[in-house]
Amino acid sequence: MSTTEAEYMAVAEAAKEALWLKGLVKELGLNQGGVQMHCDNQSAIYLAKNQVYHARTKHINVRFHKIRELIVTGDIVLEKVHTSENAADILTKLVITAKFKHCLDLVNVSSL
Template identity: 45%
Template structure:
């Protein structure tokens, strides 16, 4: 790839980029699957010819499916949608993971601006009393990264749980920032939304406080990000925070609101 002018992204070694005067080509590799994205179809065809001379490959034409996701194009409206409906059906119909599905169900019932949302269900796990972190990132209103998992430590308050979550999610935001930079979509200051005013205050206030002195040093990383203006922490109303659906079961109305706010279609 380097011989034909592509540069491998440091943020993701499966991604290669080649820039031109007014366009670029992105090539993604995953085992024996390849996805090519670009503005100029002639340049894409030339790339495929070059690669076919070096490797035995089968050209499947315009991408219709990748990694279990269907790609749905609407050229009339200029939209592109990703669907995992078939994958979801397969997962929900597998008897051998019925218990795992039951556990999961407990937690899941524009300009190219990077936006992050984080939320925590304090001490929600009845066995360990650990809190569940949920986060989602959007770019231009479209979801690009998300997760729902237990925190690694037991926290003593909602504020501490939200503060620790902000640090964990801040690391993901820095990685996304660097990845987008390599793709030519340089971001200014990234915005991370939290519905905890007290956690935001703690991240912005470097004064020693007896109630937070026990928090492990590594979780003060979010304070560094805020002080260096790498991340802006902003308050969002809890009822409008889409990350809420990744921390616990929510009502149908709340789920629809969360889904719509991050560019997903039910």
């Protein structure tokens, strides 16, 4: 499996969770527009936004392609996040102290 396919599948799973949270917020009486999601893989974003059949991704389960419909309807807004602004790096990569502090700032965690 390629990195693009793995990221695409992860975005689809995250979208599923985002829709569940959007439904919960709606039940609480708050209306929300499209859920903004970030992805650091440009190829996965292109694959999600492009409705054309891709022979190289034919083995991806159909349930992951639901993300395409959600993007077209505006329920999900998928955007690229630059590596320097990716707060998830703190959990997935070895980072230097400066990057660690920057990631803490991105998630609004203050250091003492």
